[in-house]
Amino acid sequence: xxxxxxxxxxxSHTHDQGVAYRAALACQHLGLPFRLITGLYYxxxxxxxxxxxxxxxxxxxxxEAKLRRRRLEGLDxxxxxxxxxxxxxxxxxxxxxxxxxxxxxxxxxxxxxxxHAARGEWTIFHGYIGRCLSSLAAAKRCGMxxxxxxxxxxxxxxxxxxxxxREGIRPGAWLDADEKAQLAELxxxxxxxxxxxxxxxxxxxLGVPPARIFLVPLGIDLERFRPTAKAAGPRPFxxxxxxxxxxxxxxxxxxxxxxxxxxxxxxxxxxxxxxxxAVAAELSRTPGTRWLGQVPPQSLPEIYRDxxxxxxxxxxxxxxxxxxxxxxxxxxxxxxxxxxxxxxDGIEGFVVPVGDVTxxxxxxxxxxxxxxxxxxxxxxxxxxxxxxxxxxxxxxIGMLYRQMLEGAEPPEGDCIDLTGR
Numbered sequence: 001x002x003x004x005x006x007x008x009x010x011x012s013h014t015h016d017q018g019v020a021y022r023a024a025l026a027c028q029h030l031g032l033p034f035r036l037i038t039g040l041y042y043x044x045x046x047x048x049x050x051x052x053x054x055x056x057x058x059x060x061x062x063x064e065a066k067l068r069r070r071r072l073e074g075l076d077x078x079x080x081x082x083x084x085x086x087x088x089x090x091x092x093x094x095x096x097x098x099x100x101x102x103x104x105x106x107x108x109x110x111x112x113x114x115x116h117a118a119r120g121e122w123t124i125f126h127g128y129i130g131r132c133l134s135s136l137a138a139a140k141r142c143g144m145x146x147x148x149x150x151x152x153x154x155x156x157x158x159x160x161x162x163x164x165x166r167e168g169i170r171p172g173a174w175l176d177a178d179e180k181a182q183l184a185e186l187x188x189x190x191x192x193x194x195x196x197x198x199x200x201x202x203x204x205x206l207g208v209p210p211a212r213i214f215l216v217p218l219g220i221d222l223e224r225f226r227p228t229a230k231a232a233g234p235r236p237f238x239x240x241x242x243x244x245x246x247x248x249x250x251x252x253x254x255x256x257x258x259x260x261x262x263x264x265x266x267x268x269x270x271x272x273x274x275x276x277x278a279v280a281a282e283l284s285r286t287p288g289t290r291w292l293g294q295v296p297p298q299s300l301p302e303i304y305r306d307x308x309x310x311x312x313x314x315x316x317x318x319x320x321x322x323x324x325x326x327x328x329x330x331x332x333x334x335x336x337x338x339x340x341x342x343x344x345d346g347i348e349g350f351v352v353p354v355g356d357v358t359x360x361x362x363x364x365x366x367x368x369x370x371x372x373x374x375x376x377x378x379x380x381x382x383x384x385x386x387x388x389x390x391x392x393x394x395x396x397i398g399m400l401y402r403q404m405l406e407g408a409e410p411p412e413g414d415c416i417d418l419t420g421r
Contacts, residue, residue: 007401009034010117010144011126012135014098014105019151020128021072022219026394028076032401035122037081037109039101042071065296083108099178102131110138117142124401127189129154129182136188145404149193153202154182156316160248163315163355167247169278191404195319196341200415213415214400217341219393220324220385227330227382228305237266237368240307240331242300242322243314245283245291246275250313250336250355255279255286257361263288263368271295271303304329308374309367314339315354328385332377334363342388348381387420396420 009027011034013020020036027034043049049067052060083105113125113135125139126147136146157179186192186208193214194200203213239258243249251270258268266288273294274280283289295303304310310326310333317339324342326333333349345351350366352359367374396418403416 004402005123005405007032007124007398007405008122009124009126009401010037010113010122010139011035012037012105012109012132013128014102014131015039015070018069018072019149019218020126021075022390022393023126023149023397024079025072025075026397028074028079029394030398032398033122035079035081036075037083037105037112038070039082039105040067040070041077041080041082042067043077044071069297081112083112098131106131106134110134113138113142113144117144124404127185129185130178133181133185133188136185140188140190145191146189147191147193147400147404148185148189150195150199150203150318152318153199153316154179154186154206155202156248159315159354163247167252167278169247169276193400194415196317196339198316198338198340199318204415210413210415214403215415215417215419216396216400217388217393217419218319218321218324219390220321220328220388222328222385222389224301225304225325225328225385226301227378237263238307238309239266239268239364240271240303240310240326241268241312242271242295242303242310242325243312243320244272244275245270245279247279248315250315252279252282253355253357254311254313254360255282255289257357257364258288259286260357260361261365261368263365266368269303269307271300300325301329304331307331309334309349309364311360311364312336312339313352313354313360317341324385324388327381327388330378330382332367332374332381334360334367342384344384347377348384349377392420 009032011020011024024034024036052063117139123144124147125135125144127135129148129150132148136148139146186206191212191214192203192208193216194203195218200213200215204210241251241254245251268289269292270283270289271292283291304326310331312320312323312333312335314320314336315338319341320339323333323335323339327342327348333343335343335351336354337351338354340351343349343351350363352363399418
């Protein structure tokens with residue numbers, strides 16, 4: 001009997017992409033040889049990070065909080081390579097974009113692959129869309145199977161540009177260039193990972209053959225995000241939005257639905273940082289809303305526990321964590337058809353058309369008026385989330401790599417769905 005090929009994986013991402021860190025940790029847990037190539041990776045106790053101890057606590061604490069996003073506890077530091085510093089970090093700070101840093105990182109990774117992968121030591125390259133075109137090509141020249149994971153479909157740029165035009169905002173000239181680069185990556189890769197069914201449909205619409213698409217949903221920490229009993233006594237009905245205050249996230253549609261509802265004593269909590277000033281201005285003049293700012297990751301579970309329903313009105317999503325976080329927290333979810341990762345209409349919440357203010361308002365009112373329905377959907381939500389923990393995602397990642405090497409054959413006309421439920 002022929003032995004199954006052992007995946008030997010090189011993963012590449014510019015900066016603090018938690019999905020890439022988690023894929024690397026999956027390799028570690030599965031016993032697969034791997035290298036994670038990234039930008040800044042925080043190694044406390046090592047130079048230059050050990051010098052932080054020389055700073056006063058007031059200055060050190062916020063720096064350490066930011067640096068912790070560039071690390072995943074339990075991941076073998078020896079398998080992580082940091083490239084492109086300090087130029088990549090400087091470019092991100094100056095331009096407020098990771099585009100130049102990503103291009104620089106991509107070239108360095110492709111150079112590393114030509115030097116180290118040509119010997120056949122590595123069999124799979126796993127990159128992330130928008131920043132890995134040169135690396136994909138280099139990996140294929142070295143005989144590796146090349147994979148690109150779609151964290152946001154390239155068509156998202158079109159959705160945002162069209163919505164900005166409708167809202168009277170001129171889209172940036174960079175949109176076309178970014179989309180062309182991402183489409184080139186999709187053509188170059190042997191396989192493509194989509195994180196939700198919407199991304200699968202967009203990839204197919206862009207001409208990616210279904211047999212090259214793997215559907216691998218994201219994971220969630222079921223210990224951090226879990227239901228708790230609501231405080232006894234009267235409390236306001238509370239709707240929650242978590243995400244960028246931006247056109248793409250569709251917050252302006254939720255704000256208009258909220259204004260139309262006029263629910264007495266109810267609250268709309270908004271957690272996230274400002275990307276689009278026009279949306280932030282609309283938020284500031286909408287009554288019954290409370291802007292929480294950018295909530296630290298360690299405080300998010302408490303925010304979910306204080307809410308009654310999450311609304312995710314995004315125009316386009318690759319696979320939003322917020323939906324899974326809400327489901328794990330036992331919250332009913334109202335999400336657009338482009339953001340419904342793990343969510344089934346009428347079972348854990350409601351799925352609405354993108355941009356449909358009336359549908360959003362109607363579903364919020366229904367949940368506001370029917371406490372029994374809220375309770376039933378909440379119980380279903382937690383149960384649904386149990387199939388999307390990080391351990392399940394790690395198993396799916398292992399299946400993905402093995403099937404890549406073995407030449408997976410999906411049902412005719414369909415993608416390779418590793419959801420398993």
